[in-house]
Amino acid sequence: MRFLTEYFWFNTKQRREYINITDKVEGVARKSGVREGMVLVSAMHITAGVYVNDAESGLIQDIDDWLDHLVPFRSDYRHHRTGETNGDAHLKSLLIHHEVILPVTDGALDLGPWQQIYYAEFDGQRRKRLVVKVLGE
Amino acid sequence: MRFLTEYFWFNTKQRREYINITDKVEGVARKSGVREGMVLVSAMHITAGVYVNDAESGLIQDIDDWLDHLVPFRSDYRHHRTGETNGDAHLKSLLIHHEVILPVTDGALDLGPWQQIYYAEFDGQRRKRLVVKVLGE
C-alpha cells in the first residue's frame, strides 16, 4: 500500500477567489507512484472549499454570483458576536463542500474531459492550507 | 489490496433525470471481491451529480423542483457567452455534488435501510459517463 500526503498554502489577493489546482493534485498523484487508488483533496479551513467543475471564466463568475446570492454577506449573523465578520464564508464553505475524493486509475487522475479541481477561497487575504492525500498501490 | 473500476454510460431522454444506480454499484462491489473497503461513485461530467436518498417518486419530484428553484434556468449566465445554454446544470451539479463514497462491509454496500444511490442528470439527451471504483481487501 502506498501513501503520499502533501500540503499547499494559499494567500489570495481577493477575499473570494477560485484557483485551479488540477495540476497540483495530478502532480501529487504521479509522485505517489500509486497506479490504482484514490486522492482526497480537502480544505483545512472552515471558510474555504474544494469542488470539481469547468475551467471557464464566465462560469466561475456565475458560481461566485450564485453562492453570494444563496449566502449573502449579512451583518447580523450570530457568529459575528464573536468578533468575526465572515459568517457568509462559513456557509459558502458548507454549500460548496470542503473536500472531494477522486479516482486514480493507471497511474493518473481518472477525470472526465472537462473536470477540473478548484480551491474555493471565501475568506482570503491570509494563509490557508489544503491537504492532498493519495492512497492506493 | 483489491481494486475494481467500472464505467457506466447514460443517455437520458429528458434533460433532467434521476436514475437509481444502487444495483449497478452493488454489482461492482460484489464483483470486486472486496470484503472491507470503500466505493467511490462519481459523475465524470460537470453537469451531472450523484447523491444518496430515498427511492420515492414524490420526493424525486420535490428534489427536482427544489434544485430548479435554487438554481433556475436563466438566459443571462455569463457561461452562455461561450455558446452553451447549460449554466444552470453546472450549478445544480455543484449543489447536489458530483460524487459519493460508500462503505463496503462484509462484502456488501453498508447502507442504511432507505439509502439508495442516484445518478442525477442535469443536461442529458447525450452520452455521459459515471465511474465506480472499489478499493479494499
Add this chain to the structure above:
Amino acid sequence: MRFLTEYFWFNTKQRREYINITDKVEGVARKSGVREGMVLVSAMHITAGVYVNDAESGLIQDIDDWLDHLVPFRSDYRHHRTGETNGDAHLKSLLIHHEVILPVTDGALDLGPWQQIYYAEFDGQRRKRLVVKVLGE
C-alpha cells in the same frame, strides 16, 4: 491493510440538532491502529447529514437558520402524499451532504485548527445511525 468499522446511534430531543462527533471519530481512528489512511463518516439515514465546520454556538444557529431558509418546512411537498411530513429533512440532508471523508496522518485525524465534525439531525426524536469506517495501514 487495516480496517475498523463502528456504528453510533443518536436519538435527539429536538427535531433538528447538531452534534459534535469529532471525539468519537478521533477515537475510532486511534483504536484502528491506522497510521496513514482515511476515515469515512456517513449518516445511514436520508434525513440526516455530516459536515465539517466550526464548534461555535452562534454559527451553529446561523447554519440552522440558513438551512431552514433555503429548505423551509412546507405542507405541500409531494413526498408527503406517502404520509410522511419530513420532505424538508430530506432536502436539508442533500444540501449539507450525508458524508465526509477525512485524512488520517501519523495516526491521528489530519484536521485544520478549527475543523470539527458534526452530525446534523433533521428529523430526530427517534433512533438514527451513523457509520465510521477507517481504512489504511
